Amino acid sequence: MSDTALRSATISVLVENESGVLARVIGLFSGRGYNIDNLTVAPVEQDGSKSRITLVTSGTAMVIEQIKAQLDRLVPVYKVLDLSDGPHLARELALIKVLGTGEKRAEALRLADAFRARVIDATTESFTFELTGATDKLDAFLELMRPLGLAEVSRTGVAAIARGTKTIT
């Protein structure tokens, strides 16, 4: 890979669940000019003591290595894992509201079925779909909904985990 080629990386960060920890991570990215394409965070331990941040970022190989090293030296960070180093699963969830009547409405429902989106709310003039999948699947579905009355989207951002027996701990 050339020095300037950009790549995308999905990075999991296990952090102490304390106040300000997300600000530290985000501040690191804004302060050093790194990209955040996508970010999710939630507690993952039963006692709520640790949170897992999943970041999707992009940059040159050198920048991605820097990002990992900079994250790793934050005091409340337990572990940094670059999931893009190996096979991994990444999913996000979207709630999608489509407004319309007649044939467009019917078409939206047919497509939703093909994408295995669930209808979680409906009126005679609207559907709200719930769709889970990889980012590109969600993007593709939204693209199809656009001419059919796409009105509103709420996405969770990416949750990711390594395939097989590999774990972050």
Next chain:
Amino acid sequence: MDGMIAAPELMNSGAEAVLRALKAQDVDVIFGYPGGAVLPLYDALFQQTEIKHILVRHEQAAVHAAEGYARSTGKVGVVLVTSGPGATNAVTGLVDALMDSIPLVCLSGQVPTHLIGNDAFQEADTTGITRPATKHNYLVKKSDDLVRVMHEAFLVARTGRPGPVLVDLPKDILIAPAPYREPGNAPHRSYNPRTEPDPRRIEEAVAMLKRAERPVIYAGGGVINAGPEATRLLTEFTRLTGFPITNTLMGLGAFPASDPLFVGMLGMHGTYEANLAMHGCDVMLNIGARFDDRVTGRLNAFSPNSKKIHADIDPASINKSVMVDVAIIGDALAVLKALIAAWKKDSTQPNRAALAQWWGQIDVWRAKDSLRYTQPRDPGSIIKPQYAIEQLYKATRGRETFITTEVGQHQMWAAQYFKFEKPNRWMTSGGLGTMGYGLPAAMGAQVAHPDALVIDIAGEASILMNIQEMGTLAQYRLPVKVFILNNQYMGMVRQWQELLHGSRYSNSYSEALPDFVKLAESFHAVGLRAEKVEDLDRVIAEMLAVDKPVIADIWVDQKENVFPMIPSGAAHNEMLLGPEHKGASGPAVTNEGMALV
């Protein structure tokens, strides 16, 4: 920390618990300034004698003083400021310590927990403001956390790559009773910096070094941070190899300047031989330096034909701007121990013939004498700033001397002409470049070394940025010497304007300067002035003879520039040399270079 076993002891107040934690962390002095939110701590300080408090005149100075204390002792410096403006005034010092990896703990007062977020009087979001200004910071919201956080702050400040840590202490937490526990030995939950290097990387490094034909060792402040034993081992290793060694601005004193293996400081104002050795080497060993832009010059032309070995305690410093061939993560002391052992164990004979040839080349560069200048001696001649530093150096040789500086031309001349044989004797704001650093830093060094000679080499512009600390010197009878190279210009700004902006000296003239002699006297200090070359030695002698704070106002040549100089955007082999070097012409500064700082 996790592993604290002993049962807690309940202290009457959080303030008492804080002081006890400070004592357990071997703190004997703190630099601070009181205010409403920290009154409980000041009250507790009043009722004890073990910890001395130095009352500064501005919170920025408290932080620089703590830096001077830390850098001259190797201990953690401690600062105490109040909420709001007390904390915001400390920010410049915190960033300075962050950039130069100086271990500090800054305690800041905060409004009571129930008022946080209410825009209360003297409230600021101190942890928010200082998050990118510190290695780590804490807001203590529960009395139960107070002592753990205090001990943890010291652990984080002094281990790994050292740095400033801030602990924000709401007033109600300082008043309420709090449990006290001694610091434990258990590892931190999430913070465990690596200090021991990977032996395989050490072997690779030694194999590379043994085969080197044109090696150079490039050592920085990380070696000084690793302690005096690390600098001793750096000297041992360098002599074992016979390799040339250069130090960064932060690393001066890590290797004795008088040793013939020392080729001087490198970088923007480094020596000709140091920079050309870096440019022409085939193997570079970087220990505890970070390929700063002031060192590398134009990155794509930096040491183009060398294999690079980089040892650093901070993994984020490796491959940040310069890609290296061997990365060694570890503390400089552990790395040097391992390098020496591996060098002795590896039976490969180094290429002595090639090394001798390399030294022959370096000696040719050295013979250029890139720091040469001419001081006219006729009475009435104006003093050359370089000469002033050299005479100061000669007059202080043999004394236990600590030098601090402000930022600008005088700083570079001090780095070039004052020779450091030992670590922890040289304190300058390297990364942040903070004008106003030198006087308070000297104050901190003098507090730590009451009997030593402490000199702030200053410029007439920088010194005014924290001149109020003359009052602190008087109060505590700290006989700091302020040696001002007065050229009536912000000299480095003037130099850049001359070289890069068509000599348009926009706002760089020091108009309406005070009379520094009278200024010294008004602060109960001694004021001296040298206007001509014949005054210089007498003024230096008088300054050194007085056991009081002194300001020596040395009038120097206004037009003098710092050379050699690698202009912004240029490479090491494109140095500008001084007017002494006829026919030496450097590169024109490129448009890209103009945009660099």
